[in-house]
Ligand SMILES: C=CC1=C(C)c2cc3[nH]c(cc4nc(cc5[nH]c(cc1n2)c(C)c5CCC(=O)O)C(CCC(=O)O)=C4C)c(C)c3C=C
């Protein structure tokens with residue numbers, strides 16, 4: 001990257017360690033940098049929110065433990081007819097170089113200028129490979145069994161045109177123009193090799209809107225993300241990352257992401273009483289505290305009974321059905337975006353959750369938990385699973401390398 005060009009464009013204001021990213025479900029941004037002041041050429045200086053940059057290179061890809069950003073894009077691509085392993089490798093090198101440059105606040109050659117005033121704004125770009133990518137590139141021997149298609153669940157109403165895909169990009173940023181610009185730059189750079197299959201846009205609370213970081217809310221109004229595994233937990237690495245001596249070796253430091261587009265039946269949900277809404281989840285809507293008492297961070301007491309001897313957390317309450325204690329320890333890192341794509345013909349909002357969960361092996365996390373939800377989750381009445389995908393997400397790229405290099409150059 002042309003550092004001089006990048007810095008003069010960024011007009012950076014804040015000192016190292018500062019971050020405007022409040023409302024972080026995952027704590028402080030690991031490795032996020034806020035750049036030192038630089039000479040200005042055009043436009044006002046950047047705040048901490050604009051100047052915060054997340055490193056692209058490292059053991060893991062960005063956008064997994066990075067605090068949730070306000071804007072997100074998910075895009076799946078299929079390899080163009082005739083594109084194989086060589087073209088895929090060239091594409092991943094090109095995409096990785098661009099992602100690193102954009103995330104550092106740089107300006108690629110032939111840039112459109114869309115994001116020139118905003119700084120990196122915690123931009124992250126994350127890449128994944130879908131099941132069919134391995135056939136298209138002649139690498140089926142390297143495909144892990146954990147990437148086999150997810151089972152069909154009984155309540156699924158999946159649209160195949162908005163599901164799956166050979167390649168996947170997740171873009172997150174705290175500025176909507178920065179997020180769009182990154183996705184568009186990558187799409188343009190890959191146009192001869194990768195054809196867009198589906199695209200979805202999501203959002204979360206804007207950082208800095210509250211004086212202290214808060215867990216985000218979803219469009220049902222619930223505090224969502226409280227009981228996520230935390231990077232400081234002893235078992236976090238084991239739950240989320242493919243280990244360095246894991247199988248396949250090319251996926252070391254990587255993870256698997258399950259994506260589900262889940263529409264919320266808000267007309268039905270919003271007519272329920274507060275008591276019923278809280279019974280469905282097992283937590284208070286206002287502050288996210290368990291129905292068994294305490295505050296948001298208090299552990300749920302699944303054994304608690306009321307004066308009549310009935311369970312305080314109902315048998316089909318979402319937190320009982322999904323709790324690691326009732327799933328042999330299965331846990332996943334949930335890092336979703338909300339979405340709203342206008343209104344359907346009947347006037348109901350086309351809105352819900354772009355559910356994304358990260359795990360070391362979906363056969364030991366998402367799949368068994370979703371099987372249980374499918375059989376008896378009080379929330380099921382108010383949601384519809386409309387699209388689905390599973391991607392293997394390689395570990396992070398080393399400086400000078402690219403994401404997926406260990407697979408594509410093995
Ligand atoms: C298969 C995995 C899951 C799907 C699909 C899912 C959908 C979904 N969840 C909410 C709202 C909440 N979920 C909460 C907790 C929670 N959910 C899952 C898994 C899935 N959710 C897990 C593993 C957990 C944590 C359970 C625990 O350890 O206690 C909560 C409570 C707050 C929290 O911990 O985040 C809410 C609220 C919606 C709206 C939804 C589909 C639209």
Ligand SMILES: [Fe+2]
Pocket residue numbers: 318322
């Ligand atoms: Fe949930």
